[in-house]
Amino acid sequence: MPLLKKQEAPLWGIWEIKESAEELLSSLKQTKWYDPFLQKIKMERRRQEWLAVRVLLKHLLGCEACIDYKESGMPYLPDCPDLHISISHTKGYAAILLSDLPFPGIDIEYIGPRIKKVTSRFMSEQELQQVDKSCELESFLLYWSAKETVFKALQQSDVDFCKHIHIRPFIPTDFGWFYAIETSTPFQRRYRINYEINNNFVVTYTTG
Numbered sequence: 001m002p003l004l005k006k007q008e009a010p011l012w013g014i015w016e017i018k019e020s021a022e023e024l025l026s027s028l029k030q031t032k033w034y035d036p037f038l039q040k041i042k043m044e045r046r047r048q049e050w051l052a053v054r055v056l057l058k059h060l061l062g063c064e065a066c067i068d069y070k071e072s073g074m075p076y077l078p079d080c081p082d083l084h085i086s087i088s089h090t091k092g093y094a095a096i097l098l099s100d101l102p103f104p105g106i107d108i109e110y111i112g113p114r115i116k117k118v119t120s121r122f123m124s125e126q127e128l129q130q131v132d133k134s135c136e137l138e139s140f141l142l143y144w145s146a147k148e149t150v151f152k153a154l155q156q157s158d159v160d161f162c163k164h165i166h167i168r169p170f171i172p173t174d175f176g177w178f179y180a181i182e183t184s185t186p187f188q189r190r191y192r193i194n195y196e197i198n199n200n201f202v203v204t205y206t207t208g
Contacts, residue, residue, distance in 0.1 A: 002052075003059050004093070010207050012097040012106060015056040017089075021047035024055050033066045052094040053087055060096060074155055086152050086205070093201055103208040105152035105191075107145040110201050115140045122147055122161035130169045138172045138197055145204040146193045150180050153191060153208050159184050172197060180206075 006013040017024075021044055028034065034054065041047045058064050067085065068078050075085050086097045090110040097106035109115075116137065119128060122144055131139045147165045159165065163183070170178035175196040182189050195204045 003056070006060065010097060010099045010104070010205075011060055012095065012205060013056055013060050014108065014203065015052045015059075015094045017048050017052045017092050017094060019048070019052075020044070021051055024048065024051035027055055028058065028064060030064050030066070033064075049089040049094055053089065053096060056094055056096050057085075060098060072155065072157070074152075086149075088148075088203075090201060095203055097205045097207075099207045101207050103153045103155060104206065105149040105208070106203070106205040107148035107152070108201050108203045109141050109145045109148075111137070111141060111199075113137065115144060119143075124162050124166070127167055132171050135172045138202065141202045142172060142178075142195055142197075142204060143167050145202050146178070146180050146195070149193060149204045149206055150182055150191050153206055154182060154184065156184060167193075 002016045002018050004014040004016045025034065037050065038047060041050055054067065057067065065077050065079055067075050069075055075087050077083055077085055082100060084099050084102050084104050086104045086106040088095045088107045090108045093108055095106050095108040097104045119140055127143060146167055147161045150165050151159050166181045166183065168179040177192055177194045180191045180193050191206045193204050193206050195202060
């Protein structure tokens with residue numbers, strides 16, 4: 001079964017995308033919600049990711065729920081105003097976090113070496129120096145994923161990952177948590193970032 005993970009409190013899950021877009025759509029009944037969006041998506045992979053998110057949401061809630069988007073691009077559930085949603089997908093996987101608290105964030109990243117070539121785009125010199133060399137690849141991916149998670153929680157467009165989101169030192173294990181601090185607002189919020197490392201991906205999330 002492609003439902004790879006489901007966890008309560010907060011409610012989140014991961015779907016392994018093995019089905020075609022047609023197969024995913026066949027497991028959904030409210031096609032009137034999906035057709036207008038699917039008509040705009042031509043690439044099969046993108047259609048798979050888009051539909052996998054809806055199928056995963058159905059499994060998390062136990063029923064189908066419409067996902068809509070605000071002008072900022074932030075997803076929300078128009079029929080569940082007290083429930084907040086964050087969405088992510090990567091190569092072969094989709095992830096959703098649901099929370100009764102506003103501004104949740106989740107991010108999933110496929111494990112691959114490309115991240116090593118772009119660390120200067122999202123990590124400060126201090127962060128690069130604090131990374132444990134024995135688990136460098138996992139650390140780089142978690143730093144990137146955590147900053148994506150905080151970016152989603154902040155819901156602002158003018159955020160510089162190097163200057164405005166700072167990761168406190170930690171040593172990765174299979175799962176755990178660490179802190180991130182944002183300095184893009186006067187509040188300078190501290191976020192607890194929960195994470196897991198799988199053979200194929202890393203996932204991070206925060207409830208704000």
